[in-house]
Amino acid sequence: MATVESSEGPTSTANPSKVTAGNESIDSTSIDHWGRSEDFRKALRSAFDPIYRYWFRVEWEGLDKIPKQGPALLVANHSGALPPDALSIMQGIEQGIGRPVYGLADNLFRTIPALNIAWSRGGGVSANPDNAYRLLADEGQLVLAFPEGIRGPLKPFSERYTLRRFGRGGFVETAMRAGVPIIPIAVVGAEESMPVIARVPIPKSQIGIPYLPITLNHVLFGPVLGSVLWFPAKIRIRVLEPVVIDAEPGEARYSRSKVLEESTKIEELIKRAITDMLRRRKNVILG
Amino acid sequence: MTGLSSFWGFRTAKQLVESGDFELVVGVDSSPPPEPLDGLDYIRSDQSYSSLARLVKRTEVDTIVHTFLVLSSASISRRAMHEINVIGTMNLLGAAGQSGSKVKQIVVKSSSLIYGSSFRDPTFFTETSPRAFSPRTEIERSLIEAEAYIQEFAEDKPHVDLCVLRFPNVIGPTVEADLSQALIRGVAPVVLGFDPLLQFVDEEEVLSVIRFVTGNSLSGVYNVSGDGRIPWSSVYTEAMARPLPISPLMSEQFTRLYQALGIAKVPRELIDLLRFGRGIDNRKLKNAGYEYGQTTSEAVRSFAEYAASLRSEPPSIEEPKAII
Numbered sequence: 001m002a003t004v005e006s007s008e009g010p011t012s013t014a015n016p017s018k019v020t021a022g023n024e025s026i027d028s029t030s031i032d033h034w035g036r037s038e039d040f041r042k043a044l045r046s047a048f049d050p051i052y053r054y055w056f057r058v059e060w061e062g063l064d065k066i067p068k069q070g071p072a073l074l075v076a077n078h079s080g081a082l083p084p085d086a087l088s089i090m091q092g093i094e095q096g097i098g099r100p101v102y103g104l105a106d107n108l109f110r111t112i113p114a115l116n117i118a119w120s121r122g123g124g125v126s127a128n129p130d131n132a133y134r135l136l137a138d139e140g141q142l143v144l145a146f147p148e149g150i151r152g153p154l155k156p157f158s159e160r161y162t163l164r165r166f167g168r169g170g171f172v173e174t175a176m177r178a179g180v181p182i183i184p185i186a187v188v189g190a191e192e193s194m195p196v197i198a199r200v201p202i203p204k205s206q207i208g209i210p211y212l213p214i215t216l217n218h219v220l221f222g223p224v225l226g227s228v229l230w231f232p233a234k235i236r237i238r239v240l241e242p243v244v245i246d247a248e249p250g251e252a253r254y255s256r257s258k259v260l261e262e263s264t265k266i267e268e269l270i271k272r273a274i275t276d277m278l279r280r281r282k283n284v285i286l287g
Numbered sequence: 288m289t290g291l292s293s294f295w296g297f298r299t300a301k302q303l304v305e306s307g308d309f310e311l312v313v314g315v316d317s318s319p320p321p322e323p324l325d326g327l328d329y330i331r332s333d334q335s336y337s338s339l340a341r342l343v344k345r346t347e348v349d350t351i352v353h354t355f356l357v358l359s360s361a362s363i364s365r366r367a368m369h370e371i372n373v374i375g376t377m378n379l380l381g382a383a384g385q386s387g388s389k390v391k392q393i394v395v396k397s398s399s400l401i402y403g404s405s406f407r408d409p410t411f412f413t414e415t416s417p418r419a420f421s422p423r424t425e426i427e428r429s430l431i432e433a434e435a436y437i438q439e440f441a442e443d444k445p446h447v448d449l450c451v452l453r454f455p456n457v458i459g460p461t462v463e464a465d466l467s468q469a470l471i472r473g474v475a476p477v478v479l480g481f482d483p484l485l486q487f488v489d490e491e492e493v494l495s496v497i498r499f500v501t502g503n504s505l506s507g508v509y510n511v512s513g514d515g516r517i518p519w520s521s522v523y524t525e526a527m528a529r530p531l532p533i534s535p536l537m538s539e540q541f542t543r544l545y546q547a548l549g550i551a552k553v554p555r556e557l558i559d560l561l562r563f564g565r566g567i568d569n570r571k572l573k574n575a576g577y578e579y580g581q582t583t584s585e586a587v588r589s590f591a592e593y594a595a596s597l598r599s600e601p602p603s604i605e606e607p608k609a610i611i
Contacts, residue, residue, distance in 0.1 A: 033516045033566065034410060035484050110406035110563060113480020113535045120484075130409040130416070134568075 034102065034135075035120035041100070044122055045091055052091050055232050056084060056189065057287070062239035063096050065183060071136040072242065073175045074101070074144045076185035077163055077270055078152030081194040081213040082228065085187045088235055089144055090123060102135050104145045108209070129174050137178035137249075145171050147263070154211055157195035161188075161274050169263035172245065176259070179249030181242040184266050186273035189235035192284045234287030238273050288314040289336065289379065290355025291329060292321065294463055295396060295493070299354050300327055302494050308502055313346055315339065316355075334367070335374040339382035347389045352501060353379060354396040356433060359465050360426045361554040372429040373436075380440045383447065392448040394501050395437060396493070399453045399486075399510065399567045401430045404559040411568040414453075414508040424556040441506070448506035452496060455512045455567060458590040459490030465557055470594045475523035476553045476561060477530040478538055483564025484516035489586040492579065499577050509575065510567040514582040519561065525591035527598060533558070 030039040052058050066072070074093075078085060090101045104127035109119045125131050127145065135141045146152060147166035155164060175182045197219070199211035218226035245262050247254060281287060288303070290296035291314025304312045304326045314320060315332040323329075332338045342348075355375065357368050376395075383390040402412045407419035422428045434451060441449040458467040466485075469475055488496075488511060496511050523530060531551055533541045542553040573579070581589075 031484075031518060031521075033484070033514075035516075035518075107406045116480070117482045125410060126406075126408075128407075128409045130411070130413070134411065 031121065034123075034125050034131075036100065036102065036123045036125075037121040038100070040118075040121035041094065041123060045094060048087055048091055051084075051230075052088060055230065056088065056193070056235040057232075058088050058092060058235045058237060059287070060092055060096070060237050060239070063092065065239040065242060066093055066097055066099075066142070067181075067242075068097060068099070069140070071140045071178065071180040072142055073132070073136060073171060073178075073180055073182045074142060074185055075171055075182055075266060075270075076144065076146060076187055077161075077274065078146035078148045078190075079155070079160070079187070080190040080192075080230070081153055081196050081215045081217075082230070083146075083153045083190055084193050084230055084235065085190040085237075086144065086146070088190075089185060089187070089237060092237065093142065099142055101142045101144050104132060104143060106150055108150075129170060132171075132174045133178050136174070136180045147171050147267075150209065154196065154199065154209070154213055156199065157191070157197055157216075160191040160195070161278060163267055163271055163274075166263050166267045169259040172259050172262045172266070173254050176245050176247040176254050176262075177249060177251065181244045182266060183242045184240040184269045184273070186238045186240065186270045186277060187235065188238075188274060188277045188281065189233040189284075189287075192233035193230040193235070195231075231285075233284050234281075236277055236281075236287065238277060240269055240273055243269070288312060289316070289351070289353045289375070291316040291327075292318045293355055294461070295354035297321060298490075298494055299352055299497050300324070302498055303352070303501065306498065309350070311346065311348075313342070313348060315342065335370050336378040336382070339378055340385055343382045343385065343388050343390065349389050349391045350501060351379065351383055351390055351393045352396075352497065353393065354497070356395070356397055356430065358398045358400060358426070358430075359554055360424065360556060361465055361552050365425050368425060369429055372426075373432045376433040377436050380436055384440060384444055390447060392450065392501070392504060392506075393437075393440075394497060395449070395451045396497065397430060397434060397451050397453050399455045399512070399565060400427055400556060401434060401453060402565060402567070403427060404563045404565045406563055408563065408565065411566040412510070413568045414510055414571055426554075426556050448504045450500045450505050451508045452500065453508065453510050453567065454488060454493060454496075455486035455565070456488075457490055457493055458487050458586060460590075460593055462490040465554060467590070469551070470523060470526040470528050470591070471597060473526075473528045473594075473598050474531050474551055475519070475526070475528040476533055476542070476551060476557065477519070477523070478533045478535055478558065478561045480535050481562045482518045482520045483561055484566065485519055485522070485560070485564050486512040486516050486566060486583050487522075487586050487590075488513055488583075489581055489590065492581060492586065495580060496572070496577065505575055507571075509572040510569050511572055512567050512569045512583065513579050513586055514569065515584055516564070516566050517584050517587055519564070522587050522591065525587065526594040527591075528594070533561070535562070538562075 031037045086103050093101050102125050105124050107126040110116045135143050148164040151164040195216045196213040197216050198214040221229050288300045297320050300314050313328045315330050357371050403418045405419045456466045457464045538558045545551045
């Protein structure tokens with residue numbers, strides 16, 4: 001599907017030295033209509049780089065399977081109370097391939113003062129099917145989704161590397177409708193970066209989180225530092241073969257059973273990759 | 288033309304008269320237009336257009352341009368708003384749909400306010416996107432009710448081209464829109480910790496869109512907005528306006544306090560917008576053939592320059608028009 005929007009192509013890393021008309025100081029030139037700012041991403045990447053390189057020592061397998069151009073829906077497992085996987089995947093692709101990645105996330109982020117701005121400028125987009133469709137079908141972008149949602153990071157450490165339900169397969173339906181490949185990604189190491197050892201239920205939670213996670217990091221480093229200081233677990237990211245679903249794009253509705261079948265298939269692919277990666281792993285810290 | 292003496296009514300009427308495409312332009316309102324215009328007939332009516340039926344019959348008008356929906360609760364009572372938006376629209380449609388009516392097209396200037404603004408919204412509303420939550424403000428409720436009448440009418444009278452235009456925030460030197468006026472005054476309400484992405488159109492673009500659809504037998508609902516969205520912080524920085532902080536908690540109490548102290552008037556429907564912003568998908572109108580004159584940031588840039596220039600001049604001796 002061709003790009004429909006003509007005059008406002010999404011700002012991309014391809015033209016960082018975008019020539020602006022006149023010499024206006026307006027900083028919006030770097031902020032696209034999703035709220036993502038390449039300048040902010042650049043700053044975020046350089047801040048996260050030492051953590052990415054020396055703390056987590058992130059290692060990729062099959063990064064070349066991410067397309068250099070054209071849309072794709074990246075689907076990964078999600079873990080760690082403060083999950084480092086999203087940042088790491090975005091970092092790796094943006095540095096390695098030079099393409100922006102839009103991360104779909106729970107819209108509860110949008111309600112938190114200050115954080116909502118950083119989230120949006122950092123490439124976060126509300127996980128809304130219309131948003132995903134437009135990014136993929138109309139704008140040809142890379143979109144990263146965690147179908148487990150918030151349940152992934154909140155699961156207790158005893159259940160590490162067991163995947164939570166992949167939603168209701170909405171991500172598959174969007175990929176089918178947009179006619180784009182799904183690229184499954186398996187992440188190992190994020191679970192151990194901030195293990196959830198207890199969960200305090202929040203009664204009548206208004207903020208979208210049913211539990212307050214208590215982590216091992218909290219126990220060792222205290223409530224403040226422990227909320228942000230990860231353990232230096234080795235993170236490995238494996239990109240699997242793109243899955244092209246055989247379906248006519250643009251339909252209003254897809255068969256529920258087909259959607260669930262494809263969703264389960266992708267879940268299985270990721271599970272199998274995780275099992276394999278865990279088997280090869282000798283040490284949580286060293287990898 | 289409805290609301291002839293209002294800002295939009297008069298500007299639109301003037302444009303239509305000057306275009307020369309219309310044999311006769313009749314404007315109705317409760318007060319006469321600011322200046323007489325050749326080729327424009329003024330007919331007095333009450334705010335809810337109860338006398339419109341006779342007028343439609345007598346003048347045999349074929350096009351109605353309804354620009355008088357109230358889109359801000361800043362300086363109008365609930366009752367008056369309801370009377371104008373809901374009852375006014377109802378009477379207008381009643382008049383247009385009566386037997387013997389020659390009306391072929393109705394153009395309504397509505398607002399993207401109808402989508403609301405919440406954290407659950409899609410980044411871009413299409414014309415068919417539902418709201419995330421039911422409306423909490425009177426103005427949104429009245430717009431929804433008015434558009435529901437319009438929808439009903441469109442179903443009942445398929446031979447009439449009913450065109451609803453949903454505009455985002457309008458800016459310009461003369462328009463009486465909340466954010467535009469705030470920027471001109473140099474005081475920009477800001478909900479702390481939020482920097483929403485907004486869309487803007489220039490007042491001239493509004494007229495040009497109305498001109499485009501009028502007589503063009505376009506029907507249906509159309510979102511209108513230049514390409515792109517712009518963070519509110521860029522807008523008021525560029526316009527050199529001072530941010531007026533609103534606490535993210537108890538925002539409404541804050542704005543009421545500002546209003547009581549005479550510092551600023553921030554209507555309720557703006558608070559959520561200043562938190563979550565709003566985006567509307569403008570592609571339907573583009574596909575219908577309209578070419579936007581400006582993107583959102585171009586519109587903002589030229590307006591901001593104007594607004595900033597107003598305040599870089601030496602302070603005038605003349606008393607401020609109103610306290611915000």
